Amino acid sequence: xxxxxxxxxxxxxxxxxxxxxxxxxxxxxxxxxxxxxxxxxxxxxxxxxxxxxxxxxxxxxxxxxxxxxxxxxxxxxxxxxxxxxxxxxxxxxxxxxxxxxxxxxxxxxxxxxxxxxxxxxxxxxxxxxxxxxxxxxxxxxxxxxxxxxxxxxxxxxxxxxxxxxxxxxxxxxxxxxxxxxxxxxxxxxxxxxxxxxxxxxxxxxxxxxxxxxxxxxxxxxxxxxxxxxxxxxxxxxxxxxxxxxxxxxxxxxxxxxxxxxxxxxxxxxxxxxxxxxxxxxxxxxxxxxxxxxxxxxxxxxxxxxxxxxxxxxxxxxxxxxxxxxxxxxxxxxxxxxxxxxxxxxxxxxxxxxxxxxxxxxxxxxxxxxxxxxxxxxxxxxxxxxxxxxxxxxxxxxxxxxxxxxxxxxxxxxxxxxxxxxxxxxxxxxxxxxxxxxxxxxxxxxxxxxxxxxxxxxxxxxxxxxxxxxxxxxxxxxxxxxxxxxxxxxxxxxxxxxxxxxxxxxxxxxxxxxxxxxxxxxxxxxxxxxxxxxxxxxxxxxxxxxxxxxxxxxxxxxxxxxxxxxxxxxxxxxxxxxxxxxxxxxxxxxxxxxxxxxxxxxxxxxxxxxxxxxxxxxxxxxxxxxxxxxxxxxxxxxxxxxxxxxxxxxxxxxxxxxxxxxxxxxxxxxxxxxxxxxxxxxxxxxxxxxxxxxxxxxxxxxxxxxxxxxxxxxxxxxxxxxxxxxxxxxxxxxxxxxxxxxxxxxxxxxxxxxxxxxxxxxxxxxxxxxxx
Amino acid sequence: xxxxxxxxxxxxxxxxxxxxxxxxxxxxxxxxxxxxxxxxxxxxxxxxxxxxxxxxxxxxxxxxxxxxxxxxxxxxxxxxxxxxxxxxxxxxxxxxxxxxxxxxxxxxxxxxxxxxxxxxxxxxxxxxxxxxxxxxxxxxxxxxxxxxxx
Numbered sequence: 001x002x003x004x005x006x007x008x009x010x011x012x013x014x015x016x017x018x019x020x021x022x023x024x025x026x027x028x029x030x031x032x033x034x035x036x037x038x039x040x041x042x043x044x045x046x047x048x049x050x051x052x053x054x055x056x057x058x059x060x061x062x063x064x065x066x067x068x069x070x071x072x073x074x075x076x077x078x079x080x081x082x083x084x085x086x087x088x089x090x091x092x093x094x095x096x097x098x099x100x101x102x103x104x105x106x107x108x109x110x111x112x113x114x115x116x117x118x119x120x121x122x123x124x125x126x127x128x129x130x131x132x133x134x135x136x137x138x139x140x141x142x143x144x145x146x147x148x149x150x151x152x153x154x155x156x157x158x159x160x161x162x163x164x165x166x167x168x169x170x171x172x173x174x175x176x177x178x179x180x181x182x183x184x185x186x187x188x189x190x191x192x193x194x195x196x197x198x199x200x201x202x203x204x205x206x207x208x209x210x211x212x213x214x215x216x217x218x219x220x221x222x223x224x225x226x227x228x229x230x231x232x233x234x235x236x237x238x239x240x241x242x243x244x245x246x247x248x249x250x251x252x253x254x255x256x257x258x259x260x261x262x263x264x265x266x267x268x269x270x271x272x273x274x275x276x277x278x279x280x281x282x283x284x285x286x287x288x289x290x291x292x293x294x295x296x297x298x299x300x301x302x303x304x305x306x307x308x309x310x311x312x313x314x315x316x317x318x319x320x321x322x323x324x325x326x327x328x329x330x331x332x333x334x335x336x337x338x339x340x341x342x343x344x345x346x347x348x349x350x351x352x353x354x355x356x357x358x359x360x361x362x363x364x365x366x367x368x369x370x371x372x373x374x375x376x377x378x379x380x381x382x383x384x385x386x387x388x389x390x391x392x393x394x395x396x397x398x399x400x401x402x403x404x405x406x407x408x409x410x411x412x413x414x415x416x417x418x419x420x421x422x423x424x425x426x427x428x429x430x431x432x433x434x435x436x437x438x439x440x441x442x443x444x445x446x447x448x449x450x451x452x453x454x455x456x457x458x459x460x461x462x463x464x465x466x467x468x469x470x471x472x473x474x475x476x477x478x479x480x481x482x483x484x485x486x487x488x489x490x491x492x493x494x495x496x497x498x499x500x501x502x503x504x505x506x507x508x509x510x511x512x513x514x515x516x517x518x519x520x521x522x523x524x525x526x527x528x529x530x531x532x533x534x535x536x537x538x539x540x541x542x543x544x545x546x547x548x549x550x551x552x553x554x555x556x557x558x559x560x561x562x563x564x565x566x567x568x569x570x571x572x573x574x575x576x577x578x579x580x581x582x583x584x585x586x587x588x589x590x591x592x593x594x595x596x597x598x599x600x601x602x603x604x605x606x607x608x609x610x611x612x613x614x615x616x617x618x619x620x621x622x623x624x625x626x627x628x629x630x631x632x633x634x635x636x637x638x639x640x641x642x643x644x645x646x647x648x649x650x651x652x653x654x655x656x657x658x659x660x661x662x663x664x665x666x667x668x669x670x671x672x673x674x675x676x677x678x679x680x681x682x683x684x685x686x687x688x689x690x691x692x693x694x695x696x697x698x699x700x701x702x703x704x705x706x707x708x709x710x711x712x713x714x715x716x717x718x719x720x721x722x723x724x725x726x727x728x729x730x731x732x733x734x735x736x737x738x739x740x741x742x743x744x745x746x747x748x749x750x751x752x753x754x755x756x757x758x759x760x761x762x763x764x765x766x767x768x769x770x771x
Numbered sequence: 772x773x774x775x776x777x778x779x780x781x782x783x784x785x786x787x788x789x790x791x792x793x794x795x796x797x798x799x800x801x802x803x804x805x806x807x808x809x810x811x812x813x814x815x816x817x818x819x820x821x822x823x824x825x826x827x828x829x830x831x832x833x834x835x836x837x838x839x840x841x842x843x844x845x846x847x848x849x850x851x852x853x854x855x856x857x858x859x860x861x862x863x864x865x866x867x868x869x870x871x872x873x874x875x876x877x878x879x880x881x882x883x884x885x886x887x888x889x890x891x892x893x894x895x896x897x898x899x900x901x902x903x904x905x906x907x908x909x910x911x912x913x914x915x916x917x918x919x920x921x
Contacts, residue, residue: 223859223865224851226868228804235797235807270786299797300795300798372870374808421869422869424903452810453810679906682904683905704809704813705814712898712901
């Protein structure tokens with residue numbers, strides 16, 4: 001029957017959540033109403049291996065097999081598997097679209113099916129690090145090309161003509177000479193019997209023939225379902241006999257349960273059971289923190305029951321964690337030498353001999369992800385088998401961790417990936433799925449664990465807290481001759497290993513040691529800092545404090561010597577060149593080979609020049625307004641942002657306009673790049689204006705969106721323009737989801753200086769402009 | 772026994788009358804289009820229309836809506852072709868999509884009250900609905916588009 005039918009369809013999934021369905025065409029007419037973007041001429045190779053990526057080094061690597069990813073049904077419907085998680089980047093559309101393009105499928109007859117967690121079958125599924133297009137553009141093209149060739153070979157055999165005489169065009173195979181045609185559905189059964197073409201033999205489509213890629217005219221596959229309330233997120237899974245649970249967790253990281261009294265909770269209407277949840281000692285990796293679960297017939301009853309619990313906690317070693325004191329510790333550490341992680345020339349001597357030294361000490365507090373969908377998971381554990389439904393960025397890792405936690409074989413665990421109501425790195429950690437699995441096992445029934453917003457803030461994996469201290473030495477002519485940058489922040493590695501005091505290479509590589517400026521004497525140092533809470537990946541990670549510090553310092557240098565910010569930035573970036581970081585041990589380049597993805601200052605200059613041009617740098621702005629600029633390379637992409645700010649006499653700020661230029665290499669879907677960058681401006685503004693998690697007595701002091709505010713529509717930028725750099729020939733694709741965030745805050749802070757003469761070095765801005 | 776008309780169908784509830792409408796809709800009736808985001812009427816993800824007004828289902832009890840008509844995203848239009856829904860699709864508004872049902876219900880309520888809101892009025896009326904992905908520019912444009920004819 002079916003060609004390439006995927007035998008491991010989502011078991012049990014279709015019954016409960018309608019996530020996969022016929023894709024909607026939704027050709028966009030309305031794009032003109034948003035900020036315009038530069039559409040590049042498609043420059044994409046027909047060669048399969050024009051460049052190397054780090055995809056093969058990810059756990060389980062890459063699988064290039066159309067029999068795994070593509071199915072053609074006799075009715076012609078083509079099903080394409082999306083093996084990465086959809087959290088808003090558009091990956092569930094973009095990757096299948098690449099396959100459809102290359103196999104000549106008509107997108108209106110394509111159905112997207114979400115893969116369950118199985119990395120042996122699909123290759124790596126960790127949807128993080130802005131990697132999906134970067135790692136899968138070529139593999140998805142190869143998969144599509146293989147499927148097309150098998151269909152063409154089947155048609156050629158049917159007609160008894162050489163395969164070279166037939167061609168797949170728009171969901172059918174055509175024999176030009178005779179005018180004969182066969183639809184993909186009619187060929188499905190025969191094509192399934194064709195041998196798999198070797199990857200090396202594949203000829204990819206000529207980009208000038210693209211119908212979908214680089215065009216940006218396809219709506220996301222879930223668009224209709226999202227707008228009608230049918231899209232399936234983690235919390236929308238409903239199973240027969242399912243129980244609803246919320247959990248009271250230790251309020252301090254490393255704390256544990258001493259005792260609890262369930263009596264009042266049990267009196268709440270709808271509450272069925274109160275039970276202890278196993279916790280793991282700190283550092284607990286992604287394992288549950290433990291606590292007390294309230295099981296009820298609905299979530300509302302479970303929450304009300306939890307409010308009635310009486311619990312005694314032991315706060316453990318972090319019970320005194322306090323943010324003001326901790327900041328002082330970080331600042332003191334930053335004022336003394338630390339572990340040298342990059343060294344060129346002699347920064348100490350150059351700073352001593354400098355005509356002028358500019359010192360900036362920059363602070364960025366802990367941040368929380370607060371994705372709109374708080375963590376949630378459903379588990380159904382029966383004997384030695386477990387089925388999970390959850391919004392996870394790491395389907396493969398979740399499967400592995402559920403198996404380990406329950407002590408059952410991995411092949412007995414099915415992880416169904418729902419849509420994610422936002423992720424931002426929080427949902428790379430599957431603790432909530434493990435909680436559901438533990439509870440379901442004990443209850444012998446399916447259970448949904450719902451985190452409340454308060455849980456999300458109190459028991460998350462926070463963005464680190466950091467002090468970045470930069471000293472820049474200038475000679476008499478104003479040239480920067482010395483650069484010393486000390487970065488002090490607790491590391492994500494502390495979530496995995498006790499006693500961690502230094503940042504990991506992947507953190508050091510995010511804007512510290514990869515500083516691209518042309519300066520003769522450079523010292524990058526990492527003094528010690530020990531974590532007092534759970535630290536985790538947050539969209540853009542260490543690039544947030546680093547870009548804030550480095551690009552603020554560029555503004556400060558310009559300010560000190562009376563230069564234009566943009567000219568100063570270009571002067572510091574220096575000549576177009578490939579930056580060689582020979583003094584850096586274990587240079588982390590976002591997991592990519594440096595040959596394919598070097599630090600190329602020509603590209604960094606280009607985004608600065610493009611945004612200056614399109615964003616009308618230097619334009620006259622009204623009194624009380626200011627322009628600021630910042631540029632940063634992260635996730636191997638290059639981004640520059642100009643922010644126009646208006647600050648009124650009470651210190652209230654508004655953002656009339658934002659322009660961002662991005663060079664993300666070869667791209668697939670410019671319309672989703674635009675949406676990611678528009679959103680990055682909002683997230684950047686949120687963290688710059690409001691973002692701060694503080695601790696007192698070891699506990700997070702914020703509870704919800706009232707005391708951890710994020711930007712709302714009435715304070716969002718009036719206009720955000722996105723400008724995409726046309727890629728050069730065979731420029732490898734690079735990240736999009738994360739790179740937009742880091743340059744926003746420093747561009748805003750530089751703009752605020754231009755508007756008011758006030759230099760802000762500590763985020764969030766909060767009330768610093770008032771008075 | 773509390774009776775409520777939800778999307779034109781009568782539903783009844785004999786449990787805790789203080790149960791938030793959000794959990795009644797989601798867990799008891801099975802209408803999962805209405806989302807939980809904060810539980811404190813701070814984010815708007817749970818917005819539904821009661822009679823002709825947008826309300827936050829997370830702080831509205833089942834008892835509060837006894838005998839009234841509740842419309843959720845599933846009942847906004849039989850084919851999902853309400854002008855706001857159509858405009859949303861034309862502008863390709865959502866990223867993750869989780870807050871969008873609440874945004875759409877808020878926008879639909881706004882247009883019932885003010886058929887031709889200015890951009891400023893849209894920005895004010897929609898300010899109670901958070902989108903963490905940051906789709907505001909598109910939401911604003913989609914509401915404007917819906918008000919001027921899709």
